[in-house]
Amino acid sequence: MKRFVLSWALAAFALVGACSPSFAGIVYTMTNASGIQDGWALSGTITASGTGTGLGSSDITSWAWTVTKGLDSYTFTSNDAGAGVNAYGLLATPTALIVPYTGEFSSDSLNYLDIMTRSGLAGCG
Numbered sequence: 001m002k003r004f005v006l007s008w009a010l011a012a013f014a015l016v017g018a019c020s021p022s023f024a025g026i027v028y029t030m031t032n033a034s035g036i037q038d039g040w041a042l043s044g045t046i047t048a049s050g051t052g053t054g055l056g057s058s059d060i061t062s063w064a065w066t067v068t069k070g071l072d073s074y075t076f077t078s079n080d081a082g083a084g085v086n087a088y089g090l091l092a093t094p095t096a097l098i099v100p101y102t103g104e105f106s107s108d109s110l111n112y113l114d115i116m117t118r119s120g121l122a123g124c125g
Contacts, residue, residue, distance in 0.1 A: 025049045025061050028097040040069045046115075048092045055090035063115055076117040086114045 025047045032042045044065020048055060063085070064077040077083065089111030091098040100111050 026051065026092065026094065026097075030065055038069075040067045042067055046097060048090075048097055051092045051094060053089075053091050055087065055092050057085050057087045059090070059092070060085045060087055060113070060115075080117055082117070084116045086112070086116075088112055 028046050028048065030042055030044045030046065034041060042065060045063065046060060047062040049059045049061050062078040064075070066073060066075045068074075078085070089100060089102075090113060091100050097113075099113050102111060
């Protein structure tokens with residue numbers, strides 16, 4: 001069985017808050033941007049430990065999402081073996097998780113959110 005890494009660079013997705021802040025963090029609902037997802041539908045959540053500017057990898061505490069295209073459907077979570085997150089420069093408000101666009105492409109000014117999931121699936125389309 002082949003292993004693959006599915007890495008969704010979520011900078012293209014707007015994330016909207018779904019719950020009120022609590023000790024467990026803020027849960028943001030992913031927005032399906034069907035026009036840029038090659039026919040895949042996206043649904044899911046990302047949880048951040050709090051609000052503020054300059055949030056990074058350690059501030060993303062969990063995630064779960066499902067991608068679907070036709071009869072193919074795959075669900076990924078932060079609890080999956082090999083799952084990980086890389087993030088830098090995020091802006092978290094009580095209602096939105098934002099990857100700010102800086103207009104610059106240097107390594108010290110690039111904001112990003114990249115969630116990796118490893119799975120035993122042979123491929124994802």
